[in-house]
Amino acid sequence: MQAPLLLIAALIIFDGLFGPQLAPKNLATVGVWLHYRGLVVLVLLVAGNLFCMACPFMLPRRIGRWLRQRLWRGGRPVPRIARNKWPALLLLVLFFFAYERFSLWASPWLTAWIALAYFAVAFAVDTVFRGAAFCKHVCPLGQFNFFGALASPLEIKVRDGAKCAGCRTKDCIRGAQGCELALFQPAKVGNMDCTFCLDCIHACPYDNVGIIGRLPTAELWRDSFRSGIGRLSRRPDLVALVAVLVFGGFINAFAMIGPVYALRAEIGRRLAGPNPTLELALIFAVGLIVLPGLLLTAAGWLTRRQLGPAAGSLTAAIGRFVYALAPVGFGMWVAHYGFHFLTGGLTIVPVAQSFAADVGLYRGGVQWGLGPLVPGEWLFPIEAVCLYLGAFGSIVAAVQIAREQTAGSRGHALAVAAPWLVLILALLVAGLAIMVQPMEMRGTLMYRKP
Amino acid sequence: MQTAATPAQDGFVMTLAAQPSPPVVGDGQLIVTLADPAGKPVADARLAVEGNMSHAGMKPSFGAVTAAADGRYTVAIQWTMAGDWYVDIKATLSDGRVIGRRFPITVYAR
16 A cells, blocks of 8 residues: 555656646645545544555655664664753644645645655664654644544454463564564554554564454543553653644644634734734644633543542643544544545545646546535535534544543543543534634735735 | 736736626636736737636636626636635637636635
C-alpha cells in the first residue's frame, strides 16, 4: 500500500511545483486538502489507522534506518526531553496556524513544499534516532491518526492472551520485526501509537496477533497501563494533544465560516489596523489554549467536587476525563473534512485528466463539470449525523469513566460525569452552529465585508 | 464593485464589475470592458469566462456572454459558494490574439 501512495505523493509534488497554480486545478491541493484529509477521517471512522499503514514517508524512514544501522551503529535514542508528544503537538499547532495564515489550501506550490519537507524531516529524524522517532514523537499527521483511531472499529491485538503467557521469544517486541514504537502486544491497549505497520503480526510465530474488530471508543473507558505509553491520564502531553485536537476541530471549521471574518475585522480595528498574523494568533490562543483551559478546568473542578477526597488532583481529574471528548472532537473533524470531500470528491477526475493532458498522456476532454459526490441538501444531515455519533461516543465514554471512578453507583457516576456531559453537549451545539452556516472559503484575498 | 486584474504587458485594458455588487451566492452578472492600448473599445472579441474558487474542491463556473456592445460585455455566471474566487477571462480578438486577465473577487453568502 505504501508504493501507490508514494507514487501519488510524487505526482502531487510534481504538479504542485510545476503545474497550474490554481488550487481547484492542481493535484497537490485537490489531492492533499480534499481527498487525503477526507479519506483519512472516513477510513479511521469505518476501519482504522490504515493511512499510517500506507504512509508514503516510510520510504525515507527506511532509508534513514538503513543508514543509521550501518553508519551509526543503530543510532541514538531519542533524548529524554523529547520522548513524548510535545514536539508533535508544537508542530501540529504551528501547522494549524500556518494553514490559516498562509492559506495553504490555496497554494499548490506551498502544499508541494510541505510534502517535500515532510519527506526530509522523516528521513533526517530516523537517520539519527532509533525507535520510530518520527512516527512516535514528531509526525503531526500520525498524531491526528492516533487520535482518530481511538474511535475506530479495528485494532491490532492479541487473539489469545494465554498463548502470549507461554511465549519465550517475544518476537513481537524483541524480534527483527519487533514493534519499533515499543508496543508489547500482550500489554498493548488500544490504538494510541499504533501505526498499523503489521510488523507484530508478521513477527508472531504463533499467528496470535491480528487485526481484530472492537467496540469503538471502548478503549477510553478504562485507564489501564498501556505498553509503550503508560496510563493515558498520567501523560500531560497526551492530555494536551487530545485537548488541542478536540478544540482544534472546532477552530479549524470555525475559520471557514463568515463570523470569523467579522471577528478578525473587529480584532483588526481594535489593533489599529489589519494584522492577519496577530488576528489569527489571538483566535488560536483563545480557541486552543484559553477556552479549553477554562472549560477543562471548570469541568475537572466540578467533577473533583463530586468525587470528594478520592478524586486526586485537579489535573488528575482533567487527565482522566479529557479523553471522553475525543469522539465528539473526531466527529467534528469527520463532519468538516467529510463536507469538503463530499462537495468536491469528483473534482479529482478532471484534475487528473488535466494533469495527464499536461504531461502528454491524455487527449480526451476534461470533465470540469464533475464535482459533488452527493446532492447539496444531503450535506448538513450527514454532518449532523457525524456530530451526533461523536457526541454519543463521548457521552458513553464520560459515563463509563465516571462509573470506573465511582466503583458502581450509577447516580453518583452521573453526577461525576455531569460537567463533562454538559461540555460535550455544548461542543455538539457549537459544531451544529458552525455546520449550519454556509461554508465560506476566504482568506486568500483578505477582503473585508463592506 | 470593480476589481482590478494583474497588470499585463500587452497594453489592453480590461475591467470587471460584478452585479449585484458585492456579488452574492446564486446567479450573478459580470460586466467586462475591453479597450485597446489606444483606449478604443474592442467590440468584436470572443470572451471565455471561467470562475474558480481559491480552494480545491469546487467545480468551475463558466460564464456566458449575454450582451455585447461597444467593448462592454455582459456575462451571466453562477456563484456556487461564498468565498474567494478567481475569474479568468480570455478575449480572443478578431486578429486571433488572445488577451487574458485574472480577477480576484469575493462572493458573499446571501
